[in-house]
Amino acid sequence: MALISEPAGGPVYPERSDPWFSDGNIVLEAEGIHFKVYQGILAANSSIFKDLFSFGQGDAEHIVEKCHVVQLSDKAEDLRIVLHSLHDCTRYDHAATDKKIPLSVLIAYLRLGRKYDIAHLSEIAMSKLALECPTTLEARQHIIESSSINWPRFIDIDCTRRHHFLLVNLIREHNILQYLPYALYICATPDPNDSFEEAPWSLFSPNPESNSDERYLSTADHHACTRGQKILGQLLINRTISWIESCDTCAEQQCLSFKNVLQPRYLSPIKIGYLFHTWDTTWENMLCPGCVDLCKNINDQGAQDAWNRLPSIFGLPSWEELAGTWYVYIWSSVITTDAFLTELSIFCAF
Incomplete structure (x- = not known):
């Protein structure tokens, strides 16, 4: 088993966290935290995980409760949110337009939904962004006129916790710059x-x-x-x-x-x-x-x-030019998919 560190008092093993299913058959590790889940659910929702699991059996040293361990470079909180969403559809029910999505959930859906090709999660995140940060004046006016909810309407943004600044950084992180003008306006x-x-x-x-x-x-x-x-x-x-x-x-x-x-x-x-x-x-x-x-x-x-x-x-740049950055990002993501899978296989071979 992989160790987190080797302090003077002895080895420290990865922490176990929810979700942890006793009959799960795969363990994911992020930031020294383990999650025991179901390989089939991951493969059914993510083409990236599906391809990764098709590589076959691998390193016998990375075993926890008879399950292989996949070490990921993601933030543990992002991974926890996404795993809960995939294994319990009632846990984060934010797809409806009349429901606000917590910013932490939006971040996890956007980061891991796009990274692992979990389409329905990334689509939820993008739809909420499009509603909260409209790209046309007509869309903004329609949202305001048809909603009885004060801002923020679709993303649970707490300005006292600098969420509005975090939203700007998230948009830049994912190069979805068509939403940046309105986010900066906020x-x-x-x-x-x-x-x-x-x-x-x-x-x-x-x-x-x-x-x-x-x-x-x-x-x-x-x-x-x-x-x-x-x-x-x-x-x-x-x-x-x-x-x-x-x-x-x-x-x-x-x-x-x-x-x-x-x-x-x-x-x-x-x-x-x-x-x-x-x-x-x-x-x-x-x-x-x-x-x-x-x-x-x-x-x-x-x-x-x-x-x-x-x-x-x-x-x-203009609204029209900013809209084009989304397609550039998608194309670059497609190009790097093979390289990403190769990188993952270094940490875990099946």
């Missing part, structure tokens, strides 16, 4: 004038130059957010909500009074979260017909213009 929306934004999880708290914690933004992304926040604020004032300012074409007291009421709501302080604000039809009862047409047009065009510019504001 990081940039907090109000710099809010006293709570000095908290350790805030964009405005110190960001260490060298930190291996995945919950910190890279220096480049941190600068992109702080710089982009200023641009987004100007777009809100000068484009999307510019109609709130009085105009030369209307002197109706009703219109002026209503606009004065709205100004502090959106502009004092500036709330970037309203940059893509959908026109509220109830406003039409408080504006003259001429202002309704003019203001609605300004609002909608401003939101669309800001959306089109969102990637470039954070120093990224």
Whole structure:
């Protein structure tokens, strides 16, 4: 059996963890932790494991309870989540769009689902990402209009634990950059004038130059957010909500009074979260017909213009170019599959 280490007090053996089935027939090891599961279930859900198990019998020294041990380079928590999902379909039931998926589960599904070709898990993760980080303004507006749940709607993101920063790093890790503009927008929306934004999880708290914690933004992304926040604020004032300012074409007291009421709501302080604000039809009862047409047009065009510019504001290519990175990633993954299997076979031969 493989040892984790050989300290002065004697050998330390790998820890056993759940899931551990007494009648399981394969043991997976990650970060010094063992999981005893069923080879057939792994093979049925993963083409990578299926190919690996077809290599035949192997090293007799790597045996635990008469089961061969496969040593993996994955994080133990990621592996634990995925193994639970494969062996108990009720454990993590997050496929429905009306159910939030914990960020830890999303990470595990994305990392191991793609690495081991577990299609249904990676598809769940990608679908949740697509909903939480839309790539078109139409998709975003539809989600907001059709959902009664406040943000976050599809991924359980806790900003006080820096989950919004971790999401950015996860997107970069997997090169699914079409979701990056909106993920960075989420990081940039907090109000710099809010006293709570000095908290350790805030964009405005110190960001260490060298930190291996995945919950910190890279220096480049941190600068992109702080710089982009200023641009987004100007777009809100000068484009999307510019109609709130009085105009030369209307002197109706009703219109002026209503606009004065709205100004502090959106502009004092500036709330970037309203940059893509959908026109509220109830406003039409408080504006003259001429202002309704003019203001609605300004609002909608401003939101669309800001959306089109969102990637470039954070120093990224256009939406169309970013969408192409997904296909590049898939192709590169296909190319490296054989090399990956060879690497795995070094740790365990069957």
